[in-house]
Amino acid sequence: MRQAFYLIPVLLFAACQSAEPAKNNTPAVATANTLQLTPAQEKNAGITTGLPEQRLVTETLRLTGRIDVPPQNMVSVSFPLGGYLKSTTLLPGMHVAQGSVIAVVEDQQFIQMQQDYLTAKTQQQYLENEYLRQRELNQSKASSDRSLQQAEAEYKSNRIMIKSLDEKLRLIGINPQKLNENNISRALNVYSPISGFVSKVNVNVGKYVNPSEVLFELVNPSDIHLNLTVFEKDIPELFIGQKVLAYTNTKPEKKYTGEIILIGKDLTGDRSVDVHCHFDEYDRTLIPGMFMNAIVELKNHEVNTLPESAVVSFEGKSYLFVVKGPHQFEMRPVTTGASENGFVAVEYEGMQRGTQVVTRNAYVLLMMLKNKTDEAE
Numbered sequence: 001m002r003q004a005f006y007l008i009p010v011l012l013f014a015a016c017q018s019a020e021p022a023k024n025n026t027p028a029v030a031t032a033n034t035l036q037l038t039p040a041q042e043k044n045a046g047i048t049t050g051l052p053e054q055r056l057v058t059e060t061l062r063l064t065g066r067i068d069v070p071p072q073n074m075v076s077v078s079f080p081l082g083g084y085l086k087s088t089t090l091l092p093g094m095h096v097a098q099g100s101v102i103a104v105v106e107d108q109q110f111i112q113m114q115q116d117y118l119t120a121k122t123q124q125q126y127l128e129n130e131y132l133r134q135r136e137l138n139q140s141k142a143s144s145d146r147s148l149q150q151a152e153a154e155y156k157s158n159r160i161m162i163k164s165l166d167e168k169l170r171l172i173g174i175n176p177q178k179l180n181e182n183n184i185s186r187a188l189n190v191y192s193p194i195s196g197f198v199s200k201v202n203v204n205v206g207k208y209v210n211p212s213e214v215l216f217e218l219v220n221p222s223d224i225h226l227n228l229t230v231f232e233k234d235i236p237e238l239f240i241g242q243k244v245l246a247y248t249n250t251k252p253e254k255k256y257t258g259e260i261i262l263i264g265k266d267l268t269g270d271r272s273v274d275v276h277c278h279f280d281e282y283d284r285t286l287i288p289g290m291f292m293n294a295i296v297e298l299k300n301h302e303v304n305t306l307p308e309s310a311v312v313s314f315e316g317k318s319y320l321f322v323v324k325g326p327h328q329f330e331m332r333p334v335t336t337g338a339s340e341n342g343f344v345a346v347e348y349e350g351m352q353r354g355t356q357v358v359t360r361n362a363y364v365l366l367m368m369l370k371n372k373t374d375e376a377e
Contacts, residue, residue, distance in 0.1 A: 035369045037327045045368070048360035049323055051353075052304040057345050059298040059338040061237060065228035067290040068276075073220040074288075075194050080171050082211045083107035086187055090198050090216055098195040103215060106187035110172065114184045117165040117176060124158050131155040196220040199288065219288060226258060226277040228294055235273060237298050238263055244277045246294040256283065260296075304351065305343040310359045311336060312366045320348065321365050323356035329365055 037045070088103040096102055134151040137143035166176045172188055200217035203209055226246055230238065238260060246256045257280045264273035277294070279286070311334060312319050318336050321329040337345030358365060 033331045033369075034324065035321075035329050035331075035365055037329070037368075039327060042327050045364045046361045047329075047358055047365070049356045050306075050310075050359040051356060052306050052346060052351070053343070054302055055305045055340075055343060057303050057305065057338045057340050057343070059345075061234055061296040061298055063228045063230060063234075063275075063294045063296060065226055065275075065292055065294060067224060067286050067288050067292060068227040069219055069221065069224050069288050073194075073196075073223050074199075075196075075218045075220070076214040077102070077190065077193065077216040077218060078211065078214050079105050079190060079209060080211055081107070081109060081113075081168075082209055082213075083110070083188075084208050085203050085205055085215070087205060088201075088203070088215075090201050092198050092201055094198045096192045096196065096198060096218065098192055100192050101189045102192045103190040104187050105190060105209070108186065110188055111184060111186050113165065113168060113172075114174070114179060117162065117169060117179065118181060118184075120158055120162045120165060124155075124162060127151070127155040127158050190215070192218065194218055194220045196222075221282060221284070221286075224279065224282060224286060224288070225261070226256075226279065226292060226294065228275040228277060229272050230263075230275045232267060232271040232273075235263070238275060238296065242296060244294050244296050246277070246279075246292050248290065248292055252293075256286070256292075257281075303337060303345040304347065306346050306357060307359050308339060308342055308344050310357060310362055311344060311346065312362045314366060314370075319366070320346065321358040321362050323358070329358060331366070331369060 037047075083105040084107060086104040086106045090096070090102055131148075131151040131154075134143055134148045138145060138148040169176045169179065173191060174188065196219045198216060199219045201215075202213070202217070203215050209215060226244070228244075240260055240263065242260045244258045244260060246258060247254060258277045259280075260275055261278045262276040264275065267273055306320065310320050312321075318334050319331050320334045322332055324330045332348050334346050334348040337347070339345070
């Protein structure tokens with residue numbers, strides 16, 4: 001009995017010594033969204049907490065669109081009378097200057113039209129003299145009224161024909177004032193109506209082109225603009241003069257600046273409108289039809305923000321950890337907004353001023369929470 005009496009205190013002391021370390025190493029306890037840590041675990045995880053801060057954040061709207069030009073800057077070139085294409089050197093992408101020769105068309109009807117014009121002009125003097133002579137004779141009753149009327153009709157009809165042929169010749173690029181029997185031509189030049197570049201070539205040498213057929217399509221890039229698609233919910237955020245930053249998928253590092261010049265008024269079937277933007281500087285690498293991305297800066301808003309390290313992503317959703325008690329954290333879904341200078345706008349259900357949240361090493365808590373819940377299952 002005496003020996004047993006001395007053993008009992010020793011055993012009790014040993015049990016207390018072994019129980020003390022177990023208290024400090026108690027594993028984290030986790031439910032579906034809540035994690036309970038020991039002070040040592042929280043310290044080792046490097047957890048830092050803080051409060052959401054009110055900051056002015058510039059929100060942005062990300063849009064997509066394409067390069068476009070207004071209808072008045074796209075020209076379809078045809079030849080009013082038709083004819084055979086004798087020659088052209090145009091290729092898609094080539095630059096052309098206004099008034100330069102872009103093709104040569106020939107046809108026998110051009111010869112006939114010039115002949116008719118010169119013949120009518122030659123007859124005009126004779127018909128005019130005959131009309132004046134018949135008028136004088138009629139005044140002295142030396143000729144009949146019918147002879148005077150016939151001379152007058154022939155004179156005026158020929159004058160109308162000359163005027164008509166004059167306009168037709170000008171339509172196909174011939175100056176009637178410089179036309180004479182020595183410079184009648186079967187081939188006529190086709191001139192570029194604008195300065196720009198060739199977008200399409202629809203004919204080949206030797207082909208007969210009808211008056212309604214388009215030979216070439218030209219684009220004047222001086223008024224090139226960006227046509228953005230904006231959905232109905234985002235329209236109130238936009239205004240004329242708003243700054244736009246655009247870039248292509250192939251060179252996202254190269255940014256093009258511009259501003260909104262027109263906001264459409266008609267909604268399409270997918271509840272969107274066209275918003276037109278002008279570039280500050282024209283770049284020849286931008287061609288009509290090219291797909292582009294754009295960022296539109298919206299007005300500054302004062303919002304609740306947290307460091308970006310406070311927000312974690314899990315299964316496609318964003319979360320943060322709210323301090324529920326001593327060493328106790330609850331994972332809550334959060335809606336994020338614009339980010340700027342390392343801070344992101346946040347909004348979550350039950351958000352109140354003074355609520356502490358984890359601002360650093362939130363991902364450590366996420367991993368601990370998911371590991372414990374997986375083990376519990």
